[in-house]
Amino acid sequence: MTEQTDFVQIRHAQKSFGELEVLKDISLSVDRGQIVAIIGPSGSGKSTLLRAINDLDALTGGEIWLDGTRVNKDLPHRQYEKHINEMRQQIGMVFQHFNLFPHLTVRENVTMAPMLLKGLSKDEANALAEEQLDHVGMLERIDYYPSQLSGGQKQRVAIARALAMKPKLMLFDEATSALDPELVDEVNQVMKTLAEEHMTMIIVTHEMDFAAAVCDRVLFMDKGVVVEEGPPEVIFKKPTQERTREFLRKHIEGAK
Amino acid sequence: MQKVYPFFLEAAWVTILLSVLTAILGLTCGALGAAARLSRFWVLRFIGAAYVSLFRGTPALIQLFILYFGGPQIGIQLDAFEAGVIGLGVNAGAYMTETIRGAIISIDKGQREAARTLGLSQWQAMYKVILPQSMRLMIRPLGVNINALIKATALVAAISVVELTYTAQRYIGSTYKPFEMFLLAGVLYMVIIYVVGKGIAWLDRKVQIT
Numbered sequence: 001m002t003e004q005t006d007f008v009q010i011r012h013a014q015k016s017f018g019e020l021e022v023l024k025d026i027s028l029s030v031d032r033g034q035i036v037a038i039i040g041p042s043g044s045g046k047s048t049l050l051r052a053i054n055d056l057d058a059l060t061g062g063e064i065w066l067d068g069t070r071v072n073k074d075l076p077h078r079q080y081e082k083h084i085n086e087m088r089q090q091i092g093m094v095f096q097h098f099n100l101f102p103h104l105t106v107r108e109n110v111t112m113a114p115m116l117l118k119g120l121s122k123d124e125a126n127a128l129a130e131e132q133l134d135h136v137g138m139l140e141r142i143d144y145y146p147s148q149l150s151g152g153q154k155q156r157v158a159i160a161r162a163l164a165m166k167p168k169l170m171l172f173d174e175a176t177s178a179l180d181p182e183l184v185d186e187v188n189q190v191m192k193t194l195a196e197e198h199m200t201m202i203i204v205t206h207e208m209d210f211a212a213a214v215c216d217r218v219l220f221m222d223k224g225v226v227v228e229e230g231p232p233e234v235i236f237k238k239p240t241q242e243r244t245r246e247f248l249r250k251h252i253e254g255a256k
Numbered sequence: 257m258q259k260v261y262p263f264f265l266e267a268a269w270v271t272i273l274l275s276v277l278t279a280i281l282g283l284t285c286g287a288l289g290a291a292a293r294l295s296r297f298w299v300l301r302f303i304g305a306a307y308v309s310l311f312r313g314t315p316a317l318i319q320l321f322i323l324y325f326g327g328p329q330i331g332i333q334l335d336a337f338e339a340g341v342i343g344l345g346v347n348a349g350a351y352m353t354e355t356i357r358g359a360i361i362s363i364d365k366g367q368r369e370a371a372r373t374l375g376l377s378q379w380q381a382m383y384k385v386i387l388p389q390s391m392r393l394m395i396r397p398l399g400v401n402i403n404a405l406i407k408a409t410a411l412v413a414a415i416s417v418v419e420l421t422y423t424a425q426r427y428i429g430s431t432y433k434p435f436e437m438f439l440l441a442g443v444l445y446m447v448i449i450y451v452v453g454k455g456i457a458w459l460d461r462k463v464q465i466t
């Protein structure tokens with residue numbers, strides 16, 4: 001097997017749901033500290049690609065590598081479970097619909113995984129939760145339940161929950177799409193802060209302005225292939241592909 | 257008439273005991289059944305599905321008769337009370353399997369995904385995230401199952417377990433008062449069911465807080 005030098009590398013990712021081929025030979029690498037945005041029309045396979053990175057949706061072909069380790073290794077079930085759980089601890093994921101645990105307080109949402117998986121004591125986990133929640137501006141709500149929070153607050157807690165595992169890589173799947181417009185900014189601010197701290201991130205987004213401001217690289221996906229990729233100045237200002245231009249044109253019209 | 261009261265109270269106690277043991281066995285079978293139905297192994301899923309359709313698809317009375325009267329023929333010797341508990345418990349378990357499974361699968365799949373994404377194992381996600389949430393959903397419907405199970409204990413009169421229904425039938429002979437006898441049994445059933453219903457409502461309220 002070839003040596004992997006890139007921090008995140010996706011090699012020839014292929015994914016089918018039955019007859020439907022959703023990802024068609026996608027390759028992508030991301031350097032440490034880089035921020036990559038994935039844009040594209042609905043149904044183009046963005047979520048599937050993101051979910052393949054931590055094996056939430058297993059690829060039907062291809063390889064995922066993180067920091068020199070193959071994520072989707074070929075192992076017998078039991079060993080694979082152990083391996084993937086370890087890998088997932090290093091990959092934070094933030095969902096469109098937050099997926100906070102409603103039966104747990106904000107504090108417990110954040111402390112559960114570190115206590116369970118990293119053996120942190122209650123005090124250590126509490127200190128960690130306070131630190132992470134402070135980071136996303138949610139410290140005052142530490143003893144609230146998710147149902148008592150706004151969407152933007154929920155998403156910030158979800159980010160803190162992921163960060164508490166000290167991941168090497170963060171995946172965001174339309175983190176602000178389910179939010180009321182006035183709540184989008186507070187979440188974007190948190191993501192910007194992470195960007196300044198050089199967190200490696202792959203961000204699926206519909207917000208072109210945010211992508212342009214924060215990301216080092218933009219991928220335009222359509223129908224399971226990467227149509228075009230490059231720095232935001234190129235993708236947004238002078239894309240080379242007609243499909244990219246058409247998507248951006250429609251998107252701008254839609255936003256008006 | 258008063259002469260029969262002590263016998264009815266004793267019979268009510270047998271009904272309560274039957275109900276409690278049946279409920280415990282039923283919940284155990286229900287939990288195992290649900291686990292089998294949700295297993296990643298098709299053999300277990302098949303066994304779980306077969307269990308449910310077999311026991312829900314035939315009369316509980318027939319199941320009791322097969323166990324109690326047919327059992328000895330294949331080497332299963334049980335007294336009537338044992339046969340009653342096992343027969344009714346395994347039968348109730350089939351219904352509870354579906355109740356528990358329903359509560360588990362109704363939890364949004366994003367919950368499991370969020371847990372797995374953090375690195376929790378299948379079992380940890382179930383134990384820490386899914387079950388605590390589905391617990392809240394299953395108490396009421398399990399209460400319905402338990403209500404049905406208490407009433408189903410009347411069936412074991414047919415294999416001569418001396419519980420309420422059997423006792424009512426027995427004293428018709430000496431008192432010639434079928435109306436009063438069955439009414440008395442009915443009232444005692446109602447008291448038992450009322451108290452259990454209150455207990456379940458209390459439990460339900462308790463887990464809903466937050």
Ligand SMILES: Nc1ncnc2c1ncn2[C@@H]1O[C@H](COP(=O)(O)OP(=O)(O)O)[C@@H](O)[C@H]1O
Pocket residue numbers: 017020022040041042043044045046047048049
């Ligand atoms: N679990 C699944 N089963 C079957 N088809 C799926 C599943 N998940 C996604 N798809 C299909 O894969 C395609 C890409 O979906 P997705 O990755 O969610 O796109 P995007 O995130 O870009 O909107 C869509 O056609 C969708 O219907």
Ligand SMILES: [Mg+2]
Pocket residue numbers: 046047048174
């Ligand atoms: Mg999507």
